[in-house]
Amino acid sequence: MSDLRKEIINILDGKLLTPHFQPIVSLTQKRILGYEALIRGPSDSALHSPFNLFTTAEQFNLSTRLEFLCREITIQRYADLGIKEKLFINASPLVLLQPEFKKGETLRLLDQYGVNPRSVIIELTEHKPADNYEIMRASAKHYRSMGFEIALDDLGAGYSGLRLWAELLPEYVKIDKHFIHALHDDPVKLNFVRSIQSMAVSLNCNVIAEGIETEEEFKAIEKLGIAHAQGYYFARPTAIPLEKIDSSLFTINYANDSKTVPFNNATTAIDIIRDITPISAKTIISDVMNLFHHNGELTMLPLVDDNMASGIIFRDKFLTKLFSSRYGIDLHGKNPIKTFIENTPLCIDKNMPIDLVSKQLTSLMTNDPAFIITSNGEYMGVGTLLDLLAEFTRQQIDSAKHANPLTLLPGSVPINNQVNQLLANKIPFSFGYFDLDNFKPFNDVYSYDAGDDIIKAVANTLSNHIPAESGVVGHIGGDDFIVIFTCDDWLIRCENILETFKNTVPAYYSDKDIKAGGIHTENRTGEKCFFPLVSLSIGLVDSESTNLCQSHVDIADLASEAKKMAKKISGNSLFINQRMSAKNSETFQSAVRSPAAKLHAVN
Numbered sequence: 001m002s003d004l005r006k007e008i009i010n011i012l013d014g015k016l017l018t019p020h021f022q023p024i025v026s027l028t029q030k031r032i033l034g035y036e037a038l039i040r041g042p043s044d045s046a047l048h049s050p051f052n053l054f055t056t057a058e059q060f061n062l063s064t065r066l067e068f069l070c071r072e073i074t075i076q077r078y079a080d081l082g083i084k085e086k087l088f089i090n091a092s093p094l095v096l097l098q099p100e101f102k103k104g105e106t107l108r109l110l111d112q113y114g115v116n117p118r119s120v121i122i123e124l125t126e127h128k129p130a131d132n133y134e135i136m137r138a139s140a141k142h143y144r145s146m147g148f149e150i151a152l153d154d155l156g157a158g159y160s161g162l163r164l165w166a167e168l169l170p171e172y173v174k175i176d177k178h179f180i181h182a183l184h185d186d187p188v189k190l191n192f193v194r195s196i197q198s199m200a201v202s203l204n205c206n207v208i209a210e211g212i213e214t215e216e217e218f219k220a221i222e223k224l225g226i227a228h229a230q231g232y233y234f235a236r237p238t239a240i241p242l243e244k245i246d247s248s249l250f251t252i253n254y255a256n257d258s259k260t261v262p263f264n265n266a267t268t269a270i271d272i273i274r275d276i277t278p279i280s281a282k283t284i285i286s287d288v289m290n291l292f293h294h295n296g297e298l299t300m301l302p303l304v305d306d307n308m309a310s311g312i313i314f315r316d317k318f319l320t321k322l323f324s325s326r327y328g329i330d331l332h333g334k335n336p337i338k339t340f341i342e343n344t345p346l347c348i349d350k351n352m353p354i355d356l357v358s359k360q361l362t363s364l365m366t367n368d369p370a371f372i373i374t375s376n377g378e379y380m381g382v383g384t385l386l387d388l389l390a391e392f393t394r395q396q397i398d399s400a401k402h403a404n405p406l407t408l409l410p411g412s413v414p415i416n417n418q419v420n421q422l423l424a425n426k427i428p429f430s431f432g433y434f435d436l437d438n439f440k441p442f443n444d445v446y447s448y449d450a451g452d453d454i455i456k457a458v459a460n461t462l463s464n465h466i467p468a469e470s471g472v473v474g475h476i477g478g479d480d481f482i483v484i485f486t487c488d489d490w491l492i493r494c495e496n497i498l499e500t501f502k503n504t505v506p507a508y509y510s511d512k513d514i515k516a517g518g519i520h521t522e523n524r525t526g527e528k529c530f531f532p533l534v535s536l537s538i539g540l541v542d543s544e545s546t547n548l549c550q551s552h553v554d555i556a557d558l559a560s561e562a563k564k565m566a567k568k569i570s571g572n573s574l575f576i577n578q579r580m581s582a583k584n585s586e587t588f589q590s591a592v593r594s595p596a597a598k599l600h601a602v603n
Contacts, residue, residue, distance in 0.1 A: 007047055008056050012065055016042050019074040021241035024088065024208060024230045027222050028360050029344040030250045030377075034086030034121065036230065037074040038237045067092060068102070072109055079113035083241065088121045088151060107146045117147030121172060124164070125153040140168045151208070155196065165203075173200060177211020177231070184220040185489065190467060197224050201362055218249070223469060225359030247377050251349075269357050270350035272391050273373050273381040278304035281311065281338035288313060288337045289322065300370055300382065302345075303337065307378040311341035312370055346371040350380055354392055361385070404475035406452060407459035415474040415482050419552040422484070429471075430490045431546055433539040433559035434458065434497075436479035437567060441521045441531040442508075450508060454534055455479055457504055465497050482559075491576075494538055498572040501536045509533060538574035539563025545578055 011017065021035035041047040047056055057066040071089060078087050089106075110117055122143050124136075140150050151172035152165055165173060175196055183189045193209070200207045209221040212231030221229060234249060235242045279288070281303040292298055292315050303311040318340060348357050350373055361371070370384045402413040410418075422429050436458065443451040455475075462473045462481060470487035487493070506514050513519050518532040539562030541555060549555045562577035569575070 004046070004056050005060050007045060008053075008060060008062060008066075011041055011045070011047060011053075012062065012069055015069060015073060016045075017070060017073050018239055019070075019077045020237035020239055021078075021083075022230060022237035023235045023242055023245065024086075024228060025234050025245055026227060026344075027229055027250070028227050028346045030245070030247065030347055031344055032085050032242075032245060033228060034088055035078075035083065035241050036088040036123065036237075037070075037078070037090070039070045039074070063092065068105060071106060075106075075109045075113050075115055079115050081241065086119055086121055087115075088123045090123045090125055090153065092125055103142065104146075106143075106148075118149075120147075121149045121151045123151040123153050123172075123174070124168070124170070136164065137167050140170070154210070165205075169203065170205065172206045172208055172228075174208040174210050174230075180209050180211045180217055180221065180231070181213075182217070184216045184469070187465070187467060187470065187493075190220070190224070190469060193221070193226070194224055194467075197226055201225075220469065223356060223359075225356075225362060227360070251377060267354050267391055267395065268350065269348045269352045269354070269373050269383055270380070272354075272383050272387040273350070274384065274387070276300065276302055276382050278302040278309070278379060279337070280305050281341070282336045285322070285335050285337055285340070288318065292319065301337075302372060302379065302382055303341065304379045309345055309347060309372040309374070309379045310338065311343075312345050312368065312372070312382070313337060313340060314369065343368070347374050347377075348372065348383065350375050354388065354395060357383070357388060358392060361388070404477070407456060407475045409459055409463075409473055409475035409481075411474065412476040412482075415472070415476065415484065416552040418472055418484055419555055423546075423549065423551065426547075427486075428543040429546055430485040430543045431541040431555050431559055432483040432485065432490070432494060433556075433563040434462065434481040434483065435537050435539075435563055435567065437535045437537055438518070438531045439479045439534055441519060441523075441529075442534050445519050445521050446508070454505075454508055457508070458501065458536065461497055461500050461504065465493050465500065491540070494540065494574050498536060498538070498574065502572050505534050532570070535570075535572045537563060537566035537569070537572075539566050540574055540576045542576060542578050 018040045020038045020040055022038060023032045024034045024036060025031070026033040039050055039053065041049070041053045047053045054063070054066065057063045074087070074089060106120075106122075107117060109115075110120065124140075143150060149172065150168060150170040151174060152168060152170045153174045154176040155162075155165065155173045173196070175193060179189050179192055183193060197207055199205075206228055207226050208228040208230055209226050210230050212218050212221065212229050212233045214233060217231075218229065218233055234245050279291070279301055282305070283303075288301065291301065299315045301313045302309055303313065321340065345368070346360065348360065348371055352360075369386070370382050373380045373383050399410065399414065402411045403409060404411050419429075419431070436454065439451065439454070442454065455478075458479070458481060459473070459475060462483060466473055466483055466485070466487075470493070471483055471485040471490070474482040474484075476482055485493070509519075514533075518530055520528060520530050523529045539559045541558045541562060545558060546555055549558070558577045562575045565577075566573045566575035
């Protein structure tokens with residue numbers, strides 16, 4: 001104990017700490033938004049790691065002293081390096097409540113080292129119970145009054161994260177890395193993060209996904225519309241901060257990504273592109289003025305150098321700012337137009353589906369009426385909010401035309417189009433045909449309204465287990481449903497669907513019928529028969545088999561065949577129609593007649 005105490009005191013007295021900086025990246029602007037400052041002890045010390053350092057300080061009641069020293073060293077280093085991006089500084093709520101806490105000390109340090117408070121975000125980390133929300137709220141208000149923004153760290157890991165979010169209304173929330181790890185393969189995590197993003201948009205709050213380590217995790221959070229990210233995928237913390245993120249890390253090949261293939265031939269960003277000839281960011285302001293003056297229909301000018309866009313000049317904003325002072329053109333006329341750029345523009349890949357473009361714009365919460373459309377990161381043209389809204393509305397109307405009126409799920413026309421599109425793009429997918437057993441007898445006894453309720457229960461079950469990232473759910477009529485699986489864990493999802501539906505069905509029967517295990521009623525020939533509770537049969541076609549098909553007709557035949565086999569199994573069941581390999585159409589036709597298969601039943 002005494003050795004550790006001596007070590008921590010030596011570190012504090014000698015200011016033997018080194019700040020490391022990890023980039024926080026804007027996914028919409030493809031650049032570094034800021035850096036989180038992370039402290040390291042001496043490299044040859046047992047207290048080198050932050051965990052050991054802060055745990056030891058807390059053990060000897062030195063947490064407040066350590067935190068202020070970390071802040072001082074971090075701010076000094078940030079100023080010395082001349083960093084222009086934002087600085088995220090960690091602050092423990094428990095330290096804020098300590099008697100020795102000095103109000104205004106951070107502001108004094110910023111003034112001493114010449115750092116603008118608006119560049120600093122105070123990142124509150126809460127890992128222990130803290131019930132004094134009034135003081136927490138007052139502290140946040142105090143920091144904001146000095147020009148600081150607030151971030152809530154590790155949302156989902158603390159004891160009262162959602163309560164603190166509601167109390168503090170921070171400008172940023174950072175989702176704990178537990179929910180980001182393998183996000184793409186975990187529907188529970190996907191739903192959690194999607195909910196956080198949805199709440200953040202309504203609260204005008206920025207979400208930062210922490211702990212991104214793989215390309216798959218990056219793709220998943222971008223498709224959810226999250227605008228900011230942090231993790232080893234982009235950069236590790238370093239004493240000399242990384243100045244620029246490798247542009248290739250932002251590239252997603254939407255054209256070949258099965259999880260982002262536009263549904264029902266829906267349009268992508270390239271379909272709303274406007275071909276506007278760009279100008280260099282070095283163009284002088286007077287020349288830009290002449291361009292707008294001689295072309296009354298020109299509403300915007302993208303700034304592009306070496307095929308990379310750095311901004312968009314909007315006619316109205318430009319003229320308003322230029323003539324806001326009496327001598328605007330005389331004062332600024334010879335300056336380069338890049339001096340008018342306030343924000344890096346949102347850049348969208350040409351193959352990004354329209355719905356994802358909408359999510360990106362919503363997460364960015366920008367007031368700009370246009371964005372850049374790129375091809376492999378290079379400038380292609382411009383998209384506008386008006387064109388996006390018009391196209392999105394057209395898609396919604398078109399989808400509504402072919403939607404099932406009861407469940408509002410896509411009908412056979414859009415489902416068939418989607419299948420054909422996946423086949424044309426050679427994108428792997430699996431296919432499922434879902435059908436209810438003993439449904440007509442249930443309708444006869446309990447009424448068509450009750451039957452509609454069962455059908456809606458199937459729709460809800462499928463939609464809950466198969467979010468947009470994992471596939472497309474369709475309702476082709478009556479009690480028949482179709483699912484296009486673009487995920488790898490389709491079989492597990494189907495097994496979970498059967499289990500969920502099995503547990504859901506009894507709620508639609510009387511206690512008497514539940515006890516009997518079914519109902520007595522007439523069959524199609526008028527004979528009195530016993531019919532078990534409604535169950536679900538699934539006919540499945542795996543991705544290797546769909547790959548051998550030429551159109552949706554071939555796949556429908558395989559799925560129907562599998563569904564018939566599944567219905568021969570009592571209770572909730574599935575049957576997989578598999579085609580492992582085929583060299584030609586003759587081999588394929590033979591395989592159709594003699595399918596290899598797997599079956600599974602949930603009783």
